[in-house]
Amino acid sequence: MSFLELRILDIIDILLVAILLYYVYRLVKGSAAINIFIGIVIIYLVWKLTQLLQMEMLSSILGQFIGAGMFALIVVFQQEIRKFLLMVGSTNFGSRRNFLRQFKFNKNNGNQLETDFKSIIKACQKMGQNNTGALIVIKRNTSLDFIKSSGDSMRIKVNQPIIESVFYPNSPLHDGAMIIEDNTITATRVILPVSNDRNIPLRFGLRHRAAIGITEKTDAVALVVSEETGHTSYIKDGSFDLYDDLEELEKKLEEDLS
Ligand SMILES: Nc1ncnc2c1ncn2[C@@H]1O[C@H](COP(=O)(O)OP(=O)(O)OP(=O)(O)O)[C@@H](O)[C@H]1O
Numbered sequence: 634m635s636f637l638e639l640r641i642l643d644i645i646d647i648l649l650v651a652i653l654l655y656y657v658y659r660l661v662k663g664s665a666a667i668n669i670f671i672g673i674v675i676i677y678l679v680w681k682l683t684q685l686l687q688m689e690m691l692s693s694i695l696g697q698f699i700g701a702g703m704f705a706l707i708v709v710f711q712q713e714i715r716k717f718l719l720m721v722g723s724t725n726f727g728s729r730r731n732f733l734r735q736f737k738f739n740k741n742n743g744n745q746l747e748t749d750f751k752s753i754i755k756a757c758q759k760m761g762q763n764n765t766g767a768l769i770v771i772k773r774n775t776s777l778d779f780i781k782s783s784g785d786s787m788r789i790k791v792n793q794p795i796i797e798s799v800f801y802p803n804s805p806l807h808d809g810a811m812i813i814e815d816n817t818i819t820a821t822r823v824i825l826p827v828s829n830d831r832n833i834p835l836r837f838g839l840r841h842r843a844a845i846g847i848t849e850k851t852d853a854v855a856l857v858v859s860e861e862t863g864h865t866s867y868i869k870d871g872s873f874d875l876y877d878d879l880e881e882l883e884k885k886l887e888e889d890l891s
Contacts, residue, residue: 750886756796766860767800775851784823
């Protein structure tokens with residue numbers, strides 16, 4: 634029964650593997666790769682079990698299969714591996730403020746720029762009334778530098794008329810997404826990664842899929858104003874975060890951005 638002895642390091646090991654699996658699952662969720670991912674996890678677990686029970690023959694067959702399969706996996710999951718490395722590399726662990734924010738130690742410390750979410754919501758409401766489409770991504774901890782380069786960089790403090798004029802249909806900047814970081818509009822016309830999730834209802838087009846895509850890959854939140862319905866959707870962690878009225882939306886943004 635010696636294999637059942639647990640050291641602290643084993644627990645840390647298990648936790649780290651669980652986190653890794655969670656991130657891999659988030660990357661492949663909704664795409665065809667999810668079935669391959671589940672298949673691999675099952676084969677790996679069976680292999681480990683056969684090793685533990687010292688079933689030599691089955692364990693060596695599965696071991697060889699997994700060894701050769703690693704190369705095949707790199708080819709099959711090329712896209713996902715790229716996204717994963719991008720996600721790891723773009724997480725700004727270096728910033729002390731962001732690090733502390735993870736633990737909410739420095740909540741309301743007065744030094745950080747509070748996002749003027751009320752102006753953003755008012756702009757969305759106004760654009761919705763005029764059936765003007767918009768896609769706004771608000772950064773939280775994960776760096777968005779890897780997508781900003783696809784658009785035009787700028788540096789304007791958030792305010793309602795500026796947001797409305799960026800998305801005004803004939804404006805040269807209206808296409809693509811607007812990025813907001815630390816209460817500053819830092820990029821417009823940004824092209825976002827589109828989600829492959831097959832569960833997104835067909836009535837939602839590319840604008841909504843792009844918002845879901847970026848919130849799957851980063852911890853940013855997104856607001857989408859539909860050109861067709863005028864409705865503002867709030868998107869977080871790769872899915873629609875529903876609300877009943879604007880006050881509730883304000884509350885959600887206040888909580889999520891603090
Ligand atoms: N990958 C992307 N990144 C950023 N913006 C995008 C992306 N794909 C589409 N868009 C924006 O979405 C607009 C097209 O939206 P589309 O009509 O397909 O979306 P929708 O989700 O149906 O929204 P709506 O309800 O407003 O029609 C484009 O004009 C462009 O501005």
